[in-house]
Amino acid sequence: MADLYCDHGAYGAAAFTATISTTTMTVSAVASGVIGVGSEVTGPGVAPGTRVTAAAAGGRTGAYTITPSQTVAVATAMTSQYGQPIAAPAAALWGVPQDGDGTSASPSTASATCSIDLTGATATAGNTFSVMGASLACVASGATNNQFNAGAGATLASNLAAAINRAGNTVTVAAIAAGWRQGRVQDVVFARATGAVLEIMTRAGSAAYNGLTALAWTGITGMPAAPTWAGGNGGCFGWLTNRLAMWPSAASTRGTYGAMTNTWSWAGNVAAGDRIICRSKKVINLIDTGGGHNLGGPATGTALAPVVLHFDDATQWPADAPEPQVIIDQSATNVGL
Numbered sequence: 001m002a003d004l005y006c007d008h009g010a011y012g013a014a015a016f017t018a019t020i021s022t023t024t025m026t027v028s029a030v031a032s033g034v035i036g037v038g039s040e041v042t043g044p045g046v047a048p049g050t051r052v053t054a055a056a057a058g059g060r061t062g063a064y065t066i067t068p069s070q071t072v073a074v075a076t077a078m079t080s081q082y083g084q085p086i087a088a089p090a091a092a093l094w095g096v097p098q099d100g101d102g103t104s105a106s107p108s109t110a111s112a113t114c115s116i117d118l119t120g121a122t123a124t125a126g127n128t129f130s131v132m133g134a135s136l137a138c139v140a141s142g143a144t145n146n147q148f149n150a151g152a153g154a155t156l157a158s159n160l161a162a163a164i165n166r167a168g169n170t171v172t173v174a175a176i177a178a179g180w181r182q183g184r185v186q187d188v189v190f191a192r193a194t195g196a197v198l199e200i201m202t203r204a205g206s207a208a209y210n211g212l213t214a215l216a217w218t219g220i221t222g223m224p225a226a227p228t229w230a231g232g233n234g235g236c237f238g239w240l241t242n243r244l245a246m247w248p249s250a251a252s253t254r255g256t257y258g259a260m261t262n263t264w265s266w267a268g269n270v271a272a273g274d275r276i277i278c279r280s281k282k283v284i285n286l287i288d289t290g291g292g293h294n295l296g297g298p299a300t301g302t303a304l305a306p307v308v309l310h311f312d313d314a315t316q317w318p319a320d321a322p323e324p325q326v327i328i329d330q331s332a333t334n335v336g337l
Helices: 153-165
Strands: 003-006 014-033 040-042 051-054 062-081 113-117 128-131 134-139 147-149 189-194 197-202 215-218 275-278 282-286 308-311 326-330
Touching (some): 040 051, 128 153, 147 153
Parallel strands (some): 134 147
Antiparallel strands (some): 128 215
C-alpha cells in the first residue's frame, strides 16, 4: 500500500500578457505554461470567474474565447490555472510533462527523453520501428495509422516523428512496470525531428522510465545502438477528472481521464489499498457540449483493499484552506456523481 498524490490542474498553469474585448482575449506573449480550455483567468481588471471556453492553437499566443464579456483594453499581465493541456506540446515546451506518476505532491518538472541519430540509417518497406513496444511498420509511401514511410537520414527521422504522433494509431506501448497503463503510442510519447536526429519525450514525467531501452527495430540498416530513456522525474497526477480530450487519440473525451474517472495516467501504478491524496480548494470546470457526464472510478482495488481518495485538509499542502472542499462545476444538465 502506498500514498499517491493528485493536484488537479497542476500542469495547466500559465502566465501571459493579454487584452480582452468582449468575449475575445488576445494573448500577445506567454511567459510560461499553456492556456487551455477550462482555465480560470485572473489579473488586474479581469472579471472574477473568467474562464476560457475556446483556445488558440497550441495554447500559446493568439485569440481565445472567454466568458463573461468584459473589456481590458491595455495589455496586462494575467495568469490562468486548472486548464486542460494541449494534445501535442509545441517545440518550446519540449520536455515539459503533461501529467505525472503520482509519486510526489509537487508537479513533475521533466519528461524522460531519448534521441537517436539516423544520419546513416535507411528504412525500406517491410521494416519495423517500435517505441516502448508499440510497433510501426514501414511502407514505401502513403503511410497511414501504425505505419511510417520509407526513407533515409533526415527524411527517415521526419517520417518516424510524423508516424509516432499520428492521432489515429492503435498500437499500444508495453507496461514498463506491473500495473502501468498501456496507452496508445501517440498518447504516451511525443516525437520531433531535428535534422537527422529523432527525439522522443514521454508525455508524463516519471523517474521509472530512466534507464529503460526506449526503441527497437527490425530490418533498418545503418542504425546506432538503441537509446535509453533519461532525465525524467516523478510528480503528482494532474487531473481529478477531465472532461475534454487531452491526448491525440481523444482518449479522454466524455470525462474519462483522472482519479475519479475510468482512464488513469499513462505513468505510475495505482494498486489495491493505495491512498490517493487529492489537493482540496479546487474548482473543476467540466465544460460540456451536451450528452451529460458521469463520474466513476476505474476498476482498481478490492472490497477489502479499496483505493481511497483522500481530500487533503491543509496537511499535505499547508497553504490550502482547512476544509477539504472540491467543487465540480458541470455545464450540462445531465450529471451523475
